[in-house]
Amino acid sequence: MKHAAIDCLSSFQNSLSLNRSKHLLILGTGIAGLYLVGQIYVSYKKAQRRKKWASVEKNMVILHQFERGKFTPNVSPFPLKLETYLRMTGIPYENEFEEPMGPKGKTPWITLNGDEIADSQLCMELLARKFHKDCSSHLSPEEQAIARSFHIMAEEHLYWGLxxxxxxxxxxxxxWQVQCNLPKSLSLMLPLVVKKLKGQAQGQGMGLHTEAEVxxxxxxxxxAISSFLGTKQFLxxxxxxxxxxxxxxIxxxxxxxxxxxxFEQLLNGEFNNLKAYCERMKDTFWPDWDRCLNPARI
Known part of the structure; x- marks a missing residue:
């Protein structure tokens, strides 16, 4: 009798285990199927976008970047840098906001005649060669070296403070104060984003210092930028x-x-010549600045 009861209990447990395994297998298969369908859809949309970009006229730059910000056309310094360059040189371009992250996982990036080029600086250098643009040709080698030094200081040092x-x-x-239409998921992912960027800053070195030191x-x-700029119109x-x-x-x-x-306080105070410089760059290359904001100021 005792053995029969044990056998019955064992059979019941095996049955539960088999049912559980069956349900897990069905669930796993369903999740895998949904993921596969999602990936197929993403690939389809990606291919459709590239077909659309390939249809533009020859030598038209497609600039991929984040959506417009509330106070600046972009809340990242690098898309704003590249779009300002395109305006400065008169190179024809169109904006594209659906796929802001490029082949290297960075923004901005460009598509030109079917080729995909990442990194704002590499994009500028390629465009300079392609369209024969050199806005610094009037400078001496020494002046060009000085300009590059301020360029690198801004993007490779001051940027990390930002x-x-x-x-x-x-x-x-x-x-949330400077950008509209942020995805709701970002607030949930924010701790992970902060952790990732903090790690990048520590890897670069600036993130190892205290806030006061940074x-x-x-x-x-x-x-340094303010002193060098002085009363000049541009750098x-x-x-x-x-x-x-x-x-x-930046x-x-x-x-x-x-x-x-x-930073905001200093640019409105001690370094107000830098504020005037930003206004001057905006007026010179962005006469439509207010229309390039979200929401637009018309």
Missing amino acids: LLWRWVYTKGRTL IEMSVKDLR MGDKAIEADCAVFG LSQLLWNCPGSP
């Missing part, structure tokens, strides 16, 4: 050059997209 303020010190919360370093960069004189696009891209974020930051 990134740390926006994503680490304020935990990304100010993003702010001090960034202020020194701003003071190297009366004519804007490629380096102005990079410097403007400064515009600090001025208009870092609400409540010490």
Whole structure:
């Protein structure tokens, strides 16, 4: 009797185990099927977009970037830099906002005659060769070296002060003040995004310092740019050059997209010549600036 009861219980447990395995298999198959359908749809949409981009006229640049911001045409300095360059040089282009992240997982990127090119600086250098554009040709080698030094300082040092303020010190919360139509999922993913960007900043080196130290370093960069600019119209004189696009891209974020930051206060105070410089770049290359915001100011 006892053995029969044990056998019965064992059979019941095996039956439950088999049913559970069966249900898990069905569930797993369903999830895999949904994922496969999703990937097929994504691939289809991607192919359709590329077919559309290939249909534009020859030598038309397709500029892929984030959607427009509330106070600047882009809340990232690099798309703003590249679009300013396109306007400065008169190279024909169209904007595309559906696929902002490029082959290297960065924004912006461009499509030109079917080729995909990533990284704002590499895009500018390729376009300069393709369309024979050189906005710095009037400068001496020494002046070009100085311009490059300010360009690199802005993008490879001051930029990290911007990134740390926006994503680490304020935990990304100010993003909602400067950008409309952010996906709801971003608020759920924000801790992961902050952690990832903090890790990048630590890998670069700036993220290893205290907030006070980073702010001090960034202020020194701003003071250097302000002192060098002085009363000049643009970085190297009366004519804007490629380096102005990079410097403007960073400064515009600090001025208009870092609400409540010490950068915003300094650009409206001690370094007000940098604010005037940003306004000048905006007026010169972005006469339609207000229409390039979201919502547009018409």
